[in-house]
Each structure stands twice: as structure tokens, then as C-alpha cells.
Amino acid sequence: MKKFSLFENLEMNLKTIEEIDNAIKITLGPTGKSGIFFTKKNELKFLTSGSLVLKALEFNTSSGNVILELIKQSSLKTSIIASDGSTTTALLTCELLKNSLKYIILHKKKRKINLDKR
Numbered sequence: 001m002k003k004f005s006l007f008e009n010l011e012m013n014l015k016t017i018e019e020i021d022n023a024i025k026i027t028l029g030p031t032g033k034s035g036i037f038f039t040k041k042n043e044l045k046f047l048t049s050g051s052l053v054l055k056a057l058e059f060n061t062s063s064g065n066v067i068l069e070l071i072k073q074s075s076l077k078t079s080i081i082a083s084d085g086s087t088t089t090a091l092l093t094c095e096l097l098k099n100s101l102k103y104i105i106l107h108k109k110k111r112k113i114n115l116d117k118r
Helices: 010-025 050-056 062-082 086-117
Strands: 035-038 044-047
Touching (some): 010 086, 035 050, 050 062, 050 086, 062 086
16 A cells, blocks of 8 residues: 655645635635536536535545545534534635645745755
8 A cells, every 4th residue: 555645746735735625615605606527427517515526526646535535534524513614624624734735845945945055
């Protein structure tokens, strides 16, 4: 079994999180849009809930699916405990992950620049 680390392939993982975030946040608010997905039977499916959009997402990469599962789990826990707010929890999880990875990327670049100056 291949191990997964969120901190390997930082840019690719950041892009995956941004894709999840963008797919979910279109459903928020009074002007929320429907997510449109193809089912495995090539049928169109319209989803109006962020948690349903989250469940319908799937990535071609195993790392993308691991990140997706992490966000799904946080959303599910909120749904079980509070019965509401699962979309908000998913979006907050995305923001926390994005900001963490951006900080790490920035720190790595600064460190590389400092090492190059020596």
C-alpha cells in the first residue's frame, strides 16, 4: 500500500483542494447554483446541496481521492453531531488546508532563497 502525505506534491494537492472548494461553494447562499455531474451511467445529475456535491466528486488520482475523503469525513462528523453545517465545515476544512499548504510552500521558497544566498 502506498503511503500518502499531504506535504508531498504541495502544488498539486493545493490545486485539488481548490477544485473541491470551488465545487462546493457554488451551492451556498440564496443564489446558490446547482452542481452538474455525470453519473457512471453517463446521466446528468443536478445537485443543490454542497454535501451532495462533495459525495459526488471523484478524482483520477489517489492523492486527490484521499484529500476528498479527508474533507468528507470532517463534513460527515458535523452532520452527525449537529445535523446541519456540513457544507460550511467542508469549506472551512478546505480553507484551513489551503492556507496551511500555501504557508508551507511560501516557507520552502524563502528557505531556498536564503540557502542560495549563502
